Amino acid sequence: MDADLRQHFDRAVTDDPGADPGEIALAAIAEGGRIRRRRRQLAGAGVAAGVVALLAVVGGVSLRSEPTGPAGPPMTVAAAMMPVAAPSCSEKPVESDASDVAIFLGTEATDPQRSAVGAALRGDPRVAELQFESREQAWERFRALWADSPDFVEAVSPSQLPESYRLRMVDPSQYRGFVTAYAAMDGVEQIVGRVCPVSAPIGGVQ
């Protein structure tokens, strides 16, 4: 089936008007050289932020080639698996001052890793309330969410859905330090923080 699909895509580009790679390279060297010079001139100035930001996104997240600059906003497992933030919470995850947090474990996380994260959270004075969502619970919720797309549900097995800890912070201002500590733990894949009112479900996700 993949081979057939590949053929479909190949056919879709058969009207390619063509372009000379040598010319592309020359133009890129000219324009890229301009970018280099501009960047050197502006080194340190915030004006280069556009270029630097792109490179940070490119290098920071996975290819790890840009040592400076902040990593780009990570695309989250949560964004695809569970696009619904609780309606009363901030729709976009926040970097700081989150009141509610979901910690997603990698699908490869082991039992000891899960227990270690759970134990750390239970003993953490920054955590006001804590819940755990198992793979089965995640699967139920996922099925309900995508009930109108049975094909899609069919294509996903429970083992692909992440387990997660959901929690409410005692003090949102502690969120940054909190993330740093837990992001380093084995088995943790993604941490998503949101700003929620007290009435929201714990963790800020439905």
Added chain:
Amino acid sequence: MTDTVTTPRPVDGGAPAGWGAGRRRTKAARDEEFTAFVESAATRLRRSAYLMCRDWHLAQDLTQQTFAKMYASWDRIRTGTNPEGYSRRVLMNLVFDQQRRRSGSEVVLADLPDRPDGAAAGTPELRLALVDALATLSVEDRAVLVLRHAEDHSVDTVATILGVSGSVVKMRTARALARLRSLLGEDFVDG
């Protein structure tokens, strides 16, 4: 305009001249290496850009921008990264940016033309239909499909390029294929 070649100011001693020659040699080597990379990667990259945006001119432009950005950081890119994967990531970021900038004013895509009955795979109708159907997907789903199925990258590679997990790639693929199938008919994927 800052582009003009400046003639090196005459300086006492041979060291600066030697240093300048060294620099020129480095640039010549860099350009040669970069050109070889562009020649190996340009066609595939431009075609992927086309599948993302449905417009050969724009695809050419995006390709050009991608390579210019890569040249600007080539010394860093060539050591320790996979330039091929890097180019995909730069391209997709450009596409995502473009989409964001345009989304306010973007004209809603015209309705898909009715699929002509009995159109054989590979007829112009189906060829256009695939590109049109791709355009109805979210840009993220389209990116996954193009990298995964037009370029034949593994799930892991696509995940690395897009900075998401493998399961996200699998889910987006499944969702996107289901959508294509519903637009183009069952035999699109099975045939």
